[in-house]
Amino acid sequence: MIKKFLIPFTAILILCASVSAAPKNSTPNTPPRLLIAEITNYSVNDLKPEVVDNFYSILADVLKEDFNVESRRLIANIGGEPISNVEIFPTIHMNAIIHGPFYRYETSNVTLKNYADSILGKQRGKSTAKKNDGKAYRLSTSLISDAKQIGAIYGVDYLLFCNIRDIDAWRKIGGAYGANPTTKNLDDKKIQVDIDYYLVEVKTGKVFAGQISDKKTKLTKKILTQRYGAKYTVNNMLNYLLTEQALKIEKNIFDKGFKALAA
Numbered sequence: 001m002i003k004k005f006l007i008p009f010t011a012i013l014i015l016c017a018s019v020s021a022a023p024k025n026s027t028p029n030t031p032p033r034l035l036i037a038e039i040t041n042y043s044v045n046d047l048k049p050e051v052v053d054n055f056y057s058i059l060a061d062v063l064k065e066d067f068n069v070e071s072r073r074l075i076a077n078i079g080g081e082p083i084s085n086v087e088i089f090p091t092i093h094m095n096a097i098i099h100g101p102f103y104r105y106e107t108s109n110v111t112l113k114n115y116a117d118s119i120l121g122k123q124r125g126k127s128t129a130k131k132n133d134g135k136a137y138r139l140s141t142s143l144i145s146d147a148k149q150i151g152a153i154y155g156v157d158y159l160l161f162c163n164i165r166d167i168d169a170w171r172k173i174g175g176a177y178g179a180n181p182t183t184k185n186l187d188d189k190k191i192q193v194d195i196d197y198y199l200v201e202v203k204t205g206k207v208f209a210g211q212i213s214d215k216k217t218k219l220t221k222k223i224l225t226q227r228y229g230a231k232y233t234v235n236n237m238l239n240y241l242l243t244e245q246a247l248k249i250e251k252n253i254f255d256k257g258f259k260a261l262a263a
Contacts, residue, residue: 032258035156036060036071037200038089042097042112043165051167055242059162062246066254070154088146093161095119095139096198100209107165136206136260144205151202159200162249167241168192191217193241197249199257208257212248214241 039055041047056071063069072089094115097103105116105124116124119140139147151157168190193214200207214220224232224240 031068032066032158033068033156034063034070034158034160035150035154036063036069037150037159037161038072038093039162039164040090040093041164042094042109043107043163044109045166047164047167051164051238051242054238055162055164055246058239058242059160059246059249062243062250063160066250068156070156088143088150089161091115092139092143092147092159092200093163093198095143096161096200096207096209097163097196099137099139100196100198100207102196102209102211134208134256134260136201136208136263139200139205139207141205147200147202147205157202159202161198161200163196163198165194165196166192167194167238190215191220191237191241193245195245195249197252199253199261201261204261206261208253208260210249210252210257212245212252214244214248 036056036059039052039059041052060069060071090111094112097112098116098119103116105113108116113124138144147159150159191214193212195212197210197212198207199210220237220241224237227240228236
């Protein structure tokens with residue numbers, strides 16, 4: 001349970017200021033209020049921190065067109081976390097994963113495996129969700145009140161968690177910002193992105209799990225060449241891929257996520 005909350009004055013100003021813009025996919029008076037709660041990688045495929053940092057920024061920029069969106073990363077950088085127990089965020093994220101349709105014990109990293117061991121015990125190798133039918137499910141009972149408290153503190157209706165399972169080409173070349181490798185490094189590499197996201201409704205503890213994937217290597221390289229020229233960089237590739245996935249997440253939330261949570 002969350003025992004202590006500290007709300008810096010700066011963070012309060014940030015939260016209050018965010019209520020001004022009306023998303024195009026909702027009414028002016030009731031735009032969805034969403035917190036980007038955690039973006040990380042709980043799979044065995046290791047990704048560099050630059051990928052996560054970049055996706056926080058890109059996802060926030062995309063979602064602000066349709067949401068009153070807050071990012072934990074931005075709030076923490078400006079005024080500090082308005083919540084003392086920050087470990088509750090990865091706990092909720094991992095709980096959503098192991099109860100959801102995309103959980104696979106064998107492809108999880110050590111952190112997620114340890115959590116699954118503690119919650120699922122001998123059933124750790126199985127998701128508690130049925131096949132991926134697009135229906136919502138709930139967090140563990142002990143976490144539902146925590147989700148409500150987080151919603152009240154951050155002034156949001158939904159929490160968004162993203163598990164970047166893999167960016168194949170980026171991982172295989174050991175990409176890093178600043179190194180700026182070019183297309184020569186990508187000639188024999190497939191370009192594939194796999195991201196799972198979890199939309200949590202704070203008032204109910206209900207979760208919708210969505211899966212975004214991009215495996216169109218030839219088309220991606222063609223678009224990159226048209227946009228940046230024949231010598232596009234791997235950083236160009238990463239920014240393009242992450243922006244495309246952010247747009248897909250936004251569309252998927254409106255097309256499927258809200259409907260599943262309301263059912």
